[in-house]
Amino acid sequence: MHSSKSLSILVVGAGHCGGRTVQALRELGWQGGIDLVGEEPGLPYERPPLSKEVLSGTKIPEALDLMGQDAWQALDLRRHHARVTAVDTQAQSATLSDGSILHYSSLLFANGGSPRRLDIPGADLPGVLALRTRADAARLAPQLAPGKRLAIIGGGFIGLEVAASARKLGCAVSLVEGGPQLMGRAVPKLLAERALALHIVRGVDMHLGVSPLRITQGEAGLEVELSSGVTLQADAVLIGIGIQAGTDVAQAAGIAVARGILVDRRLRTNVPNVYAAGDVAEFPSHLSGALLRQETWQNAESQARVAAQNLMGGSVEFAASSWFWSDQYDYQLQVSGEPAAASQTIVREQEDGDVLVFYADGVNKLVGACGWGLTSRIAKDLKLARTLVERGVIATAAVLADPATKLKSLLR
Ligand SMILES: Cc1cc2nc3c(=O)[nH]c(=O)nc-3n(C[C@H](O)[C@H](O)[C@H](O)COP(=O)(O)OP(=O)(O)OC[C@H]3O[C@@H](n4cnc5c(N)ncnc54)[C@H](O)[C@@H]3O)c2cc1C
Structure with missing residues (x-):
């Protein structure tokens, strides 16, 4: 040192x-x-x-x-x-x-x-915002009041979390995602579909598989013209297309x-x-x-x-297992480990639509897990799934898929 x-x-x-x-x-x-x-x-x-x-x-x-x-x-x-x-x-x-x-x-x-910039006409108009810093949040917050209309470009984590926060506050929200599913390749289709269903139930006007073409300043606010032919009316537009x-x-x-x-x-x-x-x-x-x-x-x-x-002159290797979460309404999503490194995907359906997905290699060793559900119901299992992945636990698909298997029992 x-x-x-x-x-x-x-x-x-x-x-x-x-x-x-x-x-x-x-x-x-x-x-x-x-x-x-x-x-x-x-x-x-x-x-x-x-x-x-x-x-x-x-x-x-x-x-x-x-x-x-x-x-x-x-x-x-x-x-x-x-x-x-x-x-x-x-x-x-x-x-x-x-x-x-x-x-x-x-x-x-x-x-x-x-924040990645959107390369379309009007993307630099006042009222077209991004969210990375405290200053960005201070600009966006007044736009989320009841009666206001927010258009979100990008169905990734930030776009969806802002959609949830805005709906909780009574703001009208439309969301545009260019890809066929929400949250891109970061989560499996099954989870993305559950999240989509929740956002629709909570009142988000969803537009998947379409792109914004231009943003203009109209008489009654911003107008976002979409490739589907629809034009969204908004008081503010949030661009959430990654960094x-x-x-x-x-x-x-x-x-x-x-x-x-x-x-x-x-x-x-x-x-x-x-x-x-x-x-x-x-x-x-x-x-x-x-x-x-x-x-x-x-x-x-x-x-x-x-x-x-x-x-300081040390020689330490970085070997921590990956993990992230996203909160949307009273639901939570978590992904841990490295799902892309797996050769098996195991789905475990839990109570009331909560779901865990495990990822294992060829010798049944867990390399990743993700899950989605009502936070108060699934939090404990998400934490256990993460620990199982961190420890590289070996378990068969049949055991993991069975909701009757207590995840805690696999830690021993
Ligand atoms: C709205 C939001 C919600 C998020 N939610 C989650 C979540 O739920 N779960 C999760 O796991 N992660 C989440 N994240 C991601 C997480 O916050 C980031 O991964 C984390 O902040 C990365 O830290 P960092 O220090 O690498 O980068 P940053 O925190 O971005 O810090 C980089 C700093 O470098 C400064 N800088 C840039 N260029 C220069 C330069 N040339 N010279 C000097 N300084 C420079 C920037 O101004 C900035 O202050 C979220 C991020 C955002 C924006």
Whole structure:
């Protein structure tokens, strides 16, 4: 481990992963300098509640901070409210948008990504919004009042969570998804269909398999013209079509990028002393070796810990099992492990339409699981399914598919 107090670690991005990394650095005993660079105001924070509790009005944005003020002050770091615009990997320095230059002994890219833009006429009109930051949520929130009309482009997690929050508040919602099912390839068709049915019951006007052609400002608000010939009327339009990983600064510095910044199992890029973690990093799965880029809370949390150790000179491999959740109304979806690495899919129908899907390899070892159901009813089983996957439990399809099998009994 490096020990010199003159060494300095530079973290690019003061979001979830960057915030957790600087916290872990001090917890792990790093005594050198820390520079944390990022434009967003306030303390680093968690984003998941933005589309859920913050929009629904049950949590204030400040409650999302990763830590309290005292803990933040105790980190004793240099916080730069700016962007990193260039990195010189030979000189081991970074240029900031305010013109300053910082030197580093090791650097972490934890700069996430930005919402993908919709490439159609009118996508830049006022009232066409995205949701990534607290500032975005503050712009969107007033549009979710009763009597208002929201059109959502994109049937992924963010679009669906906002749809649920908006319906809870009495806002009229229409949602447009270009693909044949909601939530794309991230969840099996069976679960996507249950989610679709729920959104329809809760009053969302769903348009699947159609694309938006243009957005115009009409007399009574925004108009979204669809490929189906339908025109949606809305007071605001939310674009939720995924994010573009922030690879440009790294790429310009000669660091290898693909869908994200490419790293190995130790989160190292192809350039010495430069690492990447969180949404921006594309890393090899410890399970299958497949290159993954994950946009999940758990990935930001667990990669931050590994990155911190390696930034300090450690040699730790990232091997955490993947996991994410999405809350829509009083329902929850979870996906854990790596379903794509499976050769068997096992469906377990539970009470009142709740469903779990298990994924196993050729020797009946669990490599993934997902589930959907009423949160209060299915939460325990979702947690158990995740633990079964993390432990790589071996179980036959017949046992897993039987709702009478107590999942807890498989842990032994
Ligand atoms: C609305 C919403 C809901 C979500 N819900 C869930 C959920 O239910 N479950 C789940 O698992 N995950 C969810 N996520 C995903 C989760 O929040 C992200 O995976 C996580 O925030 C990633 O952390 P990160 O630090 O990699 O990126 P971010 O949190 O995006 O942080 C990156 C930071 O880097 C800054 N930055 C960018 N470029 C530069 C630069 N050049 N120089 C300096 N700084 C820069 C950005 O301003 C930003 O502050 C949600 C995300 C959103 C937006």
